[in-house]
Ligand SMILES: CC(C)(COP(=O)([O-])OP(=O)([O-])OC[C@H]1O[C@@H](n2cnc3c(N)ncnc32)[C@H](O)[C@@H]1OP(=O)([O-])[O-])[C@@H](O)C(=O)NCCC(=O)NCCSC(=O)C[C@@](C)(O)CC(=O)[O-]
């Protein structure tokens with residue numbers, strides 16, 4: 001049912017002009033229709049036979065007074081609800097719509113029926129009772145949720161699909177219930193009930209046709225995003241979805257009620273019709289009443305009294321409600337009525353929507369948006385003065401930090417009762433902790449608004465704390481792209497790369513394309529993380545004794561036993577020793593399963609050092625890391641003796657592909673590789689840098705997959721070799737040798753959701769199910785193969801002289817257009833265009 005309404009809503013919203021024109025044309029036709037006979041006036045009074053003046057009936061007055069009071073109360077309630085939904089636009093749209101539809105369209109229908117509404121005085125109160133402003137407002141809110149023109153129809157369709165079934169059932173029930181009024185026997189009530197039924201049905205038709213179309217048009221004409229900011233659509237979206245899901249029990253009751261009422265109607269109408277076929281609306285309209293007994297003095301008094309009481313009651317009610325609405329209603333009922341949890345959810349919704357709308361060109365700047373979010377939806381509690389320090393401490397110690405305001409928490413931090421870096425734990429809400437830390441930081445910054453563009457919401461800090469970061473103030477969104485498919489050992493991979501260097505992914509992608517047919521072959525040569533503590537002995541004799549002791553097979557076995565006991569996966573492979581005077585550097589090498597392994601190996605090494613110290617009590621442990629490891633620093637040892645995964649990859653590219661995809665020749669590439677990657681790097685005294693840009697690819701994949709980014713230093717060690725291939729030597733053979741890729745698929749940043757999603761893309765997330773270490777090894781091979789792709793493409797760009805042109809296009813688009821337009825040619829006197 002809901003889907004049906006949804007489809008219908010989409011049709012109305014996506015063809016607004018057609019629907020509006022059709023409805024207006026029909027209405028105009030109805031209004032101007034030639035009347036075949038003189039219209040019969042509906043009057044809310046009836047003609048008195050005896051006195052020739054408006055007939056007065058006490059029962060009518062009482063009933064009508066009650067209806068008027070109810071109508072006023074109901075309208076009051078409606079306005080309060082609208083205030084809760086909260087916006088002048090919504091109120092305006094809904095109000096206009098209701099007035100328009102209720103009066104204009106109902107009048108049009110009355111015109112077709114050739115009925116003239118002479119006295120709308122009482123009908124007005126019925127209108128008030130029939131109007132449901134909130135439904136119109138809610139549909140408007142759905143429309144306002146749309147962040148781009150494309151979304152308008154979908155949002156309205158969603159609104160119609162949610163509201164449609166409820167409104168349809170409500171209309172049926174309303175018509176039937178009001179229809180009971182036509183059987184009441186109270187003359188004025190009967191006439192108005194007929195009128196009201198008609199109005200309800202007309203309202204329904206307009207709500208389902210004209211209104212969605214109008215909304216759609218308004219949104220399109222009014223530029224979606226402008227509405228968005230003002231309407232806080234995110235808030236309403238969440239509310240709507242929560243509140244509009246129809247309660248099945250209520251729906252069932254309504255259905256049963258409708259059937260019952262239908263039975264009542266059929267029964268009474270059948271009996272009325274069979275009794276007197278003249279009865280009906282027209283009969284009621286022309287009914288005359290003999291009221292001669294009312295001409296008595298008592299009757300006259302009653303009439304005067306009842307009329308004035310009628311007015312007095314309504315007046316008092318109106319004044320009371322106005323005073324209450326203006327002076328005593330809460331100014332921020334939205335907050336009052338929604339649980340803090342819901343507000344938080346709503347805010348998350350806003351952030352999600354913000355991400356969606358940030359793609360829209362029309363949307364306000366990020367700074368403006370963030371200001372809006374900060375100002376409107378900050379978790380700031382009431383701006384009451386903070387409680388006293390002892391009171392706050394009492395609450396804090398009672399473990400009820402959620403009761404404390406941000407300012408009170410800051411007071412506890414300032415007075416050293418809470419360490420600032422422990423905020424998340426103290427408030428037991430990581431996001432709130434981060435938010436408070438930002439506040440403290442902002443107070444200490446020269447430019448307080450510096451943090452506005454640094455996001456912090458909607459991040460799973462539970463995975464960060466105690467694992468990836470301290471003193472957290474948010475997160476940095478880094479764009480991530482994909483290169484590929486890359487064929488590695490006959491399997492296709494799509495490579496996630498997080499980078500801000502335009503052109504890098506385009507280049508790697510071109511490399512992947514160049515090796516698409518032949519693919520890359522990869523082999524893992526060795527796997528072993530290293531840690532090398534520095535220890536000191538009293539003399540070189542003692543130091544060399546230690547070297548001899550460690551080299552002994554049995555002693556190594558004993559050390560390995562200690563080391564291996566510290567982890568299920570870290571397994572000591574070998575120990576190399578490096579002596580320097582009385583200093584000894586002991587390099588532990590261990591496999592660490594699927595983890596990069598620095599924590600694991602450090603733990604095992606520490607255990608071994610303690611075992612060693614038992615044999616050499618004079619040994620002084622200077623540091624667990626003596627830089628011979630070598631971690632996160634350029635060094636020859638990793639290049640020569642490997643660290644982490646040592647991988648080698650090769651591929652062959654045909655001369656045709658070199659020409660068509662890489663726009664160069666094999667000869668030019670080989671020539672460049674020798675001059676640049678070999679000779680050039682040798683002249684520079686490079687260690688492990690015999691490549692064009694391995695670090696680019698390594699770092700982008702490292703960031704995407706949650707590796708320790710600082711380990712790009714050794715991990716990017718690479719020698720790229722290019723050779724001629726094939727019979728004529730016109731095809732290209734390329735290999736990359738990377739001896740120290742420090743990488744893992746478990747531990748560190750790999751556990752964060754976005755990063756593990758990237759690992760998932762490559763099919764290597766987490767620990768390998770059967771062979772510990774297999775995932776990390778595979779990831780290392782993928783990295784090396786991606787480096788091959790990157791190397792080929794950049795070398796080709798350099799060989800063909802395309803580097804600057806391509807970077808201005810992809811890396812500097814803001815000025816690239818003009819630069820490219822000028823062709824980057826050198827001026828006639830030798831100067832280059834800017
Ligand atoms: C962890 C600490 C700081 C503890 O240090 P601690 O002295 O035990 O901590 P404390 O509780 O006594 O607090 C002292 C101060 O530390 C700060 N502090 C204390 N805890 C926190 C926290 N949670 N968040 C933020 N700040 C903290 C804070 O400023 C605090 O002062 P307070 O504000 O309380 O007056 C210390 O043991 C330490 O610095 N460890 C070294 C860890 C490190 O540097 N890791 C880097 C990675 S290792 C690596 O990647 C490279 C490597 C090692 O392989 C390179 C190589 O080969 O050498």
Ligand SMILES: NC(=O)C1=CN([C@@H]2O[C@H](COP(=O)(O)OP(=O)(O)OC[C@H]3O[C@@H](n4cnc5c(N)ncnc54)[C@H](OP(=O)(O)O)[C@@H]3O)[C@@H](O)[C@H]2O)C=CC1
Pocket residue numbers: 467566567568569570592593594595596597598599600601602631708744746747748749767768772773
């Ligand atoms: N301490 C240091 O000196 C340095 C630390 N780092 C940081 O260390 C972190 C990485 O350390 P790392 O040791 O890799 O990771 P972890 O510290 O997260 O250790 C890996 C954990 O995963 C468990 N595990 C489960 N399944 C497997 C599996 N299949 N293979 C391997 N381990 C498995 C290990 O079990 P078990 O407990 O049985 O071993 C271990 O507890 C990063 O955050 C990095 O930045 C970086 C450089 C230096």
